[in-house]
Amino acid sequence: MSVFERYLTLWVALCIVAGVVLGHLAPGVFHIVGAVEVAQVNLPVAVLIWLMIVPMLIKIDFAALGAVGKHWRGIGVTLFVNWAVKPFSMALLGWVFIGGVFRGWLPANQIDSYIAGLILLAAAPCTAMVFVWSNLTKGEPHFTLSQVALNDAIMVVAFAPVVGLLLGLSAITVPWGTLVLSVGLYIIIPVIVAQGLRRRLLATGGSAALDRALAKLGPLSLVALLATLVLLFGFQGEAIVAQPLVIALLAVPILIQVYFNAGLAYVLNRVTGEAHCVAGPSALIGASNFFELAVAAAISLFGFSSGAALATVVGVLIEVPVMLSVVWIVNRSKTWYERGVSDPSRAGRA
Template sequence: MSIFERYLTLWVGLCIVAGIAAGHFLPDLFQSLGSLEYAKVNIPMAVLIWLMIIPMLVRIDFMSLRQVGRYWRGIGVTVFINWAIKPFSMALLGWVFIGWLFRPLLPEVQIDSYIAGLIILAAAPCTAMVFVWSNLVKGEPHFTLSQVALNDAIMVVAFAPIVGLLLGLSAITVPWDTLLLSVGLYIVVPVVAAQLYRRWLFANGGVAAMNRVLSVLQPISIASLLVTLVMLFGFQGEQIVAQPTIILLLAVPILIQVYLNSGLAYYLNRVTGEQHCVAGPSALIGASNFFELAVAAAIALFGFNSGAALATVVGVLVEVPVMLSVVWIVNRSQGWYENGAAVRRNTKAKAAE
């Protein structure tokens, strides 16, 4: 894990301070940046998002989808959690906590927007950081790669319908043209561009060329994320200063969602008899979020000043500490996991082959 990844929460905290200060002292600059739009897409933000996402997607080899059948139990569990449970459980938690329990403590005009941001956050399974979490639990790398590739492929067709459905159920007006444009800009275009660039790199230098390019792109991706966060908090500063508890309240459903879905994925893998080296990354993939995409979609749909944008950024804030706690649980519980009847049975069957 790089220094940036290890201390992501610290960097986000510093970006909050820097963004709030910049928004207070340079309001005209932020208003100018916010006005640079075309077809409801903020141009500076679109560029930053591409610089964040494309380096991550260059790592993904979609040819690894051929290996999906080797880990069918873990793949099945993770897909079930990511697409049939996580977005819907987050919507429920958002309605319960933000729409009901915490409602008196939050700005009334932003309630629906906060819930929308939580839904968008949960509808995008993690892509990049998953490789870090998988390594920390000694996960099967081929499973992790094939699962991420499959999730990215599903995201192309499932992200917009799921977000649209849940926003509609929340009585939030769905700007379908903007939602579909966001999918095209922040999923389809980066995936296609990254895969074409990946093929070109391997055709003109192989693995060495790939490693050289990634060593350059990774810092650019990190810098783009930090600049994006400063911009977001520059627009959100007044709201946060007025009610700093908003961040803590938004973190509650996110934390519950992570532990709920990671625990369920881990348990289902144990029940089906999957190996621990697959169950670990399955649980982590099932719980974590593609927050870069979520931030971009929330801004495109609701704007910089929206509660939706703030809710997705809170997801970035809590990502590292909460996922590291899940890593700790997975590692410490390996003995309990491998003592499961189905796991022992499948282990004996593999040994006998």
């Protein structure tokens, strides 16, 4: 591990501070960058996400995707956590903390809106950035890609009914443009670009050329991650400074939900005997959120200045540092995990 990767948490913290400070001091610059969007998808952020995930996707050999079925336990666990647990656990946490424990410290007219935002955040599993988290845990890339693709397919039909059930609404206006464009930008286009680069490298220089390219592109992914942090926190610099208490209180149920669902997926994979290289990305996919869709849905349903929109933005703000902490836990607990897997020969297989 390079010095840069070893101190990634420090660079993340510095970029968060830089983003908040710059967003507060020069909000006009970030407003201009933030306005470069289509269907609520910010294009500069999309480009940075491409730079983050394309190197991970280059590693994937599509010829080996057929073997992903052997990880059916991990797929089952992730689907169970994403669709049967996560939205409902977040709704419960929202009602307990925002509707109960913290009610006295929050604007009374926004309580229901805050809870709605939390539900919207939890009802959409992460698509793009999970490739970064999976790579940091040395996760099985074919499992990660197939799981993300499966979640995208389910999201198209399940997002509206799940959110409608939990919000008690008869109909939910799903921002289909955002959903379709996000899948295209964050999954389809990067996969096509990455596989084109992979084939070219293998055709011109074989596996040695591929390895050299990946060694050079690896740091680029992390730099793009840090640049994304500066942008995301810069976009919300004014809100963070103006409403620190509200943001801190909204972060509590989100934090509990992330660690609960990540831990549940991780332990269930261990109990079922799944390999650690699958349990890591399974836990991360189970915990992270598709915040672009959540923010767009909140704005569409409740308005730009609503409590729901702010709640989804808080999810954006804590996504990276919290997921990095989950990565750290997964990596540090590998020995413990493999001691409990029923077939130890499978546990460390990548």
